Amino acid sequence: MRTFAEPEAVLPPDAESIMEEALLEEGPPDVKGVRTMTAQELRFQRRITALFTVGPLIGVVAAVIFLWGWGISGLDLSLFLGFYVLTGLGVTVGFHRLFTHRSFETSTPVRAVLATAGSMSVQGSVIDWVATHRRHHAYADEYGDPHSPHLVEEQGFRGVLRGLWHAHIGWFLRPQRTVTSRWAPDLEREPVMVGITKVFPWLVLASFFLPPAIALALTGSWGAALTAFVWGSLVRIFLLHHVTWSINSICHFFGKQPFETKDESTNNWPLSVISFGESWHNNHHAFPTSARHGLLRGQLDPTWGVIRILEGLRLVTRVRLPKPGKIARTWAGEPKTLAR
Ligand SMILES: [Zn+2]
Numbered sequence: 001m002r003t004f005a006e007p008e009a010v011l012p013p014d015a016e017s018i019m020e021e022a023l024l025e026e027g028p029p030d031v032k033g034v035r036t037m038t039a040q041e042l043r044f045q046r047r048i049t050a051l052f053t054v055g056p057l058i059g060v061v062a063a064v065i066f067l068w069g070w071g072i073s074g075l076d077l078s079l080f081l082g083f084y085v086l087t088g089l090g091v092t093v094g095f096h097r098l099f100t101h102r103s104f105e106t107s108t109p110v111r112a113v114l115a116t117a118g119s120m121s122v123q124g125s126v127i128d129w130v131a132t133h134r135r136h137h138a139y140a141d142e143y144g145d146p147h148s149p150h151l152v153e154e155q156g157f158r159g160v161l162r163g164l165w166h167a168h169i170g171w172f173l174r175p176q177r178t179v180t181s182r183w184a185p186d187l188e189r190e191p192v193m194v195g196i197t198k199v200f201p202w203l204v205l206a207s208f209f210l211p212p213a214i215a216l217a218l219t220g221s222w223g224a225a226l227t228a229f230v231w232g233s234l235v236r237i238f239l240l241h242h243v244t245w246s247i248n249s250i251c252h253f254f255g256k257q258p259f260e261t262k263d264e265s266t267n268n269w270p271l272s273v274i275s276f277g278e279s280w281h282n283n284h285h286a287f288p289t290s291a292r293h294g295l296l297r298g299q300l301d302p303t304w305g306v307i308r309i310l311e312g313l314r315l316v317t318r319v320r321l322p323k324p325g326k327i328a329r330t331w332a333g334e335p336k337t338l339a340r
């Protein structure tokens with residue numbers, strides 16, 4: 001496990017106890033493009049995090065109770081899957097492979113659709129998400145990485161649990177905020193991205209209320225609207241949240257490392273289908289600008305499949321892939337067979 005020497009904590013004069021505590025835990029932000037939130041911002045951030053993590057969790061509990069009694073209706077299952085795929089691809093094709101890493105190019109309308117769909121995953125606005133993720137790659141598993149599981153001081157099993165908790169959810173509760181003008185100036189110059197970032201709270205509302213509205217329109221039943229809200233909104237948002245966060249926690253801790261990288265990223269096959277190919281995370285850290293993450297034979301990468309389809313429809317161009325020679329030079333051990 002990596003550790004870091006804790007720098008002397010410097011507390012702002014107006015810091016409140018909640019803030020002092022967090023600063024003492026993490027030390028002052030001495031990395032580029034990070035600022036410390038005010039106590040008020042931190043309080044707001046923590047409340048929002050609690051609302052959007054505990055709320056969907058309540059939905060999951062409700063869904064278990066519904067399932068126990070009546071099972072899941074075809075409509076609820078369709079809404080759950082439909083919105084999971086739509087918002088999930090918004091994150092993987094849009095937020096991650098296009099906006100963060102520019103692994104392909106596309107038109108403004110397609111960029112707008114992807115940014116809107118990704119925003120509806122309720123994981124922050126497109127510009128914030130991209131800025132945070134670029135910082136993650138810049139400092140991967142070093143001090144300055146917003147969500148590495150390897151930066152806790154504590155050793156042993158407790159240290160492992162604390163590190164995984166921090167990487168999964170705990171980092172939302174810290175006072176360090178990624179400065180978007182430093183990490184995503186390209187998106188801040190793009191009027192469409194700025195507009196979609198401004199309406200982010202409305203897209204969150206739409207993400208919660210569209211599934212029940214569709215169910216109500218189709219059936220005229222408030223009961224159907226309620227179960228659609230549980231499955232299509234709460235359970236779906238809960239699942240996608242935890243799958244995405246698992247890339248930060250599990251995929252920097254458990255799994256294989258076929259490539260030589262400076263960080264602790266891993267490939268984790270059980271998460272590959274549900275994360276749409278994002279869990280080939282060691283491949284991704286080795287070749288961040290590759291539009292394909294499942295580079296080796298047998299590695300399922302549904303996001304890559306979608307990018308290929310969009311390319312076939314001529315909606316995307318200049319798709320970037322690493323050269324086979326470069327892949328071969330980056331093996332950590334035995335050569336593997338590349339995906340075709
Ligand atoms: Zn990573």
Ligand SMILES: [Zn+2]
Pocket residue numbers: 096100101133137284288
């Ligand atoms: Zn990435």
